[in-house]
Amino acid sequence: MKHVRIDDVENDVQPAAVVRRLTEALETTDVAINHYELEPGDSFAFGYHRHEIQEEVFFVRSGTATFETETGDVTVGAGEIVRFAPGEFQRGWNRGDERVVALALGAPLAYGESELRRDCPTCGGQTRNELDRQDDEDAPEGAAVVAYCLECDTETGRWVTGSMPGDVP
Numbered sequence: 663m664k665h666v667r668i669d670d671v672e673n674d675v676q677p678a679a680v681v682r683r684l685t686e687a688l689e690t691t692d693v694a695i696n697h698y699e700l701e702p703g704d705s706f707a708f709g710y711h712r713h714e715i716q717e718e719v720f721f722v723r724s725g726t727a728t729f730e731t732e733t734g735d736v737t738v739g740a741g742e743i744v745r746f747a748p749g750e751f752q753r754g755w756n757r758g759d760e761r762v763v764a765l766a767l768g769a770p771l772a773y774g775e776s777e778l779r780r781d782c783p784t785c786g787g788q789t790r791n792e793l794d795r796q797d798d799e800d801a802p803e804g805a806a807v808v809a810y811c812l813e814c815d816t817e818t819g820r821w822v823t824g825s826m827p828g829d830v831p
């Protein structure tokens with residue numbers, strides 16, 4: 663058995679004020695579990711994305727999340743839950759005024775092939791991107807996660823540990 667207090671799990675780098683990776687803390691073997699807290703403007707993900715074999719479920723506990731989907735934006739309020747099938751593109755945001763608290767579940771643990779899309783200023787539209795994750799100790803002042811356009815190599819995003827909006831020191 664594993665029993666974890668969510669607030670005791672270390673905060674990780676994500677375009678969100680708080681993401682606590684409960685998968686590792688609970689040592690789950692078949693399901694990914696993440697606790698999210700999004701300040702207004704924050705996002706659950708590094709870009710519009712889909713996973714080949716992992717389905718994702720978001721249970722919004724408070725606030726209102728807005729998901730970009732293949733069929734337009736979908737708002738998911740407190741007490742509501744949304745599921746994205748493997749292969750479906752989505753990206754969730756907090757476009758409201760209130761902090762969003764949500765639990766995200768993904769299964770199986772493996773993503774399979776993932777596809778991430780972000781706006782590229784050089785290409786002038788949404789392109790396929792790749793994330794480069796660096797070890798925090800190796801790059802204390804560098805970025806922990808960088809997104810690159812796969813078509814032109816332009817950096818389209820950079821997230822640094824401890825400097826995220828709303829992060830608690």
Ligand SMILES: [Zn+2]
Nearest residue numbers: 782785811814
């Ligand atoms: Zn580009």
